[in-house]
Amino acid sequence: xxxxxxxxxxxxxxxxxxxxxxxxxxxxxxxxxxxxxxxxxxxxxxxxxxxxxxxxxxxxxxxxxxxxxxxxxxxxxxxxxxxxxxxxxxxxxxxxxxxxxxxxxxxxxxxxxxxxxxxxxxxxxxxxxxxxxxxxxxxxxxxxxxxxxxxxxxxxxxxxxxxxxxxxxxxxxxxxxxxxxxxxxxxxxxxxxxxxxxxxxxxxxxxxxxxxxxxxxxxxxxxxxxxxxxxxxxxxxxxxxxxxxxxxxxxxxxxxxxxxxxxxxxxxxxxxxxxxxxxxxxxxxxxxxxxxxxxxxxxxxxxxxxxxxxxxxxxxxxxxxxxxxxxxxxxxxxxxxxxxxxxxxxxxxxxxxxxxxxxxxxxxxxxxxxxxxxxxxxxxxxxxxxxxxxxxxxxxxxxxxxxxxxxx
Ligand code: IZC
Ligand code: ZN
Numbered sequence: 001x002x003x004x005x006x007x008x009x010x011x012x013x014x015x016x017x018x019x020x021x022x023x024x025x026x027x028x029x030x031x032x033x034x035x036x037x038x039x040x041x042x043x044x045x046x047x048x049x050x051x052x053x054x055x056x057x058x059x060x061x062x063x064x065x066x067x068x069x070x071x072x073x074x075x076x077x078x079x080x081x082x083x084x085x086x087x088x089x090x091x092x093x094x095x096x097x098x099x100x101x102x103x104x105x106x107x108x109x110x111x112x113x114x115x116x117x118x119x120x121x122x123x124x125x126x127x128x129x130x131x132x133x134x135x136x137x138x139x140x141x142x143x144x145x146x147x148x149x150x151x152x153x154x155x156x157x158x159x160x161x162x163x164x165x166x167x168x169x170x171x172x173x174x175x176x177x178x179x180x181x182x183x184x185x186x187x188x189x190x191x192x193x194x195x196x197x198x199x200x201x202x203x204x205x206x207x208x209x210x211x212x213x214x215x216x217x218x219x220x221x222x223x224x225x226x227x228x229x230x231x232x233x234x235x236x237x238x239x240x241x242x243x244x245x246x247x248x249x250x251x252x253x254x255x256x257x258x259x260x261x262x263x264x265x266x267x268x269x270x271x272x273x274x275x276x277x278x279x280x281x282x283x284x285x286x287x288x289x290x291x292x293x294x295x296x297x298x299x300x301x302x303x304x305x306x307x308x309x310x311x312x313x314x315x316x317x318x319x320x321x322x323x324x325x326x327x328x329x330x331x332x333x334x335x336x337x338x339x340x341x342x343x344x345x346x347x348x349x350x351x352x353x354x355x356x357x358x359x360x361x362x363x364x365x366x367x368x369x370x371x372x373x374x375x376x377x378x379x380x381x382x383x384x385x386x387x388x389x390x391x392x393x394x395x396x397x398x399x400x401x402x403x404x405x406x407x408x
Contacts, residue, residue: 001044003404004055005036005377009063011046012385013369014350019286019313019358028346030385034066038375041403046369059406061379064398065388067349068369069138069376070330071356074267074288074317076176077142078125078156081112083322096297096324097220097248105323106146106180113146113156121159128320128328129169134408135329136397138376140169141317141360143214145176148192150200153177157209168402170376172360174242175201175210178222178230193226197233205237211361212264214242217254224257231261240264240361246271247293259283265315265359269302270294277303281310286359289351290319291336292327304341314343315359316351335392345389377401 011034014020020027037045037053045053086099086108099105113121132140142160147153153175160173177196185192204210213234217227231241241261245254247268255276258266266272266280267288280287289302304314316337320328327333330352337348357367366374379399382388388396400408 001037001039001053001055003038003057003059003375004053005038005059005061005066005401006049007063008034008036008061008066010034010065010384011036011369012065012067012349013046014354015368015370016354017364019355019363020350021313022308022311025308025314025347025350025355026344028349036066036369036375036377038404041375043369043371043373043375045371059379059399059401061399065380065382065384066369067378067380068353068367069378069400069402070136070352071139071360071362071367072132072137072317072320072330073141073265073315073356073359074290074319075140075142075328076145076319076321077128077140078121078144078159079109079113079146079322080116080121081109081322082326083108086323100180101220103183107183109146109322110148110182114149114152118155118159121156122162125159126163126167129163129167132328133169133400134397135331135395136378136400137330138169138378138400138402139172139357139360139362139366141172141174143174143176144210145179148177148179148182150195150203153200154203154209157204161209168405168407170362170366172212172362173210174212174214175204175239176214176216177201178215178227180216180221193229196230201233201237201239205234205239210239212240212242214244216244217252217257218244218248219251224252224254227257228261231263242267244268246276250276255280258285264361268293270299272302277307277310277312281312286313286315286355288315288317288359289337289341290317290325290333291340292333293319293325294340295336296325296327301340304337304343308347313355313358314347314351315355316348317356329395331388331396332392335389338389345385348389349385375401375404
């Protein structure tokens with residue numbers, strides 16, 4: 001074999017090539033004194049130590065915990081500027097929506113992203129990706145949505161395409177043209193929706209700049225009817241569907257909309273209704289939950305236990321963005337998932353590996369440590385699984401391996 005990931009104190013991984021729903025989310029495999037063999041970047045063995053194994057290269061895990069590489073299934077990674085100035089408004093009591101309605105928030109980031117060149121965005125995003133990788137993230141979903149014009153949305157998506165060629169973290173691009181209505185269409189939202197459907201989506205799909213189309217379906221942003229129009233066009237053009245729903249309130253019934261449209265995932269779901277959760281379970285929509293955003297906006301936490309009890313598959317992601325959650329370390333939402341959602345460490349591990357991979361269509365190739373999957377692996381400075389959810393705040397990553405190669 002090419003690489004042997006040796007001397008693993010405890011290997012912890014979900015098993016299989018499909019999202020784990022409900023009770024099954026807690027079923028993980030734990031193997032003490034294990035090792036992983038890799039050939040051509042793919043796992044060929046994952047099991048107990050075997051003295052007969054020989055490899056060209058060895059990665060010594062020094063008796064530590066090993067898990068699959070973390071999959072961050074919801075980020076707004078490519079953006080110009082930051083929004084630290086909004087902190088003062090927040091502290092004075094302004095809500096996320098107050099700031100957006102006042103022309104700040106997403107619109108502030110749109111201004112800075114439009115002003116940035118592709119090279120500037122690429123340099124900044126490359127640094128952010130390297131930081132994510134050092135925190136154990138080996139796959140990242142990246143949404144556009146700060147361009148809101150054909151040229152600027154494509155600019156963001158091209159940055160992702162270029163970076164996929166230049167660095168090892170796997171990237172899943174999502175088109176989020178329906179993030180908000182830009183100022184120039186403030187009094188003519190119908191024309192903006194037409195622009196998305198008739199001009200942006202055909203180019204994005206035609207040039208294969210994105211795998212998914214997402215919409216921010218929320219009171220005051222895009223209505224369920226508008227979201228359905230955009231997502232239907234995206235589906236016709238062959239894109240997978242996602243939706244930001246029920247983050248602020250449930251009056252737009254976003255979870256119900258996501259179920260009706262057969263979205264792969266519905267994301268946020270802080271205020272999702274009982275009916276919405278039931279419909280998502282029936283439609284097999286994955287719940288991508290973002291506890292870092294609840295923390296940062298001082299909002300309630302999504303009802304993860306209820307979702308598991310109703311048989312949903314739950315994934316956890318950072319929501320990394322310059323406004324509502326400027327944290328890119330997935331270890332923080334992992335701890336919050338246990339502390340606030342009351343997930344067990346096993347359920348939370350599945351939420352950031354196999355279920356997160358399923359939320360971006362990568363469950364057959366990533367998200368678990370089994371023969372046939374890509375050798376994306378985190379070695380932790382931790383003796384057991386509980387430890388990485390318990391000792392929050394420090395970066396507990398010891399080594400990261402992508403496709404069998406140690407990258408940090
Ligand atoms: O830039 O505020 N919720 N979109 C929907 C975001 C948060 C990102 C932002
Ligand atoms: Zn988001």
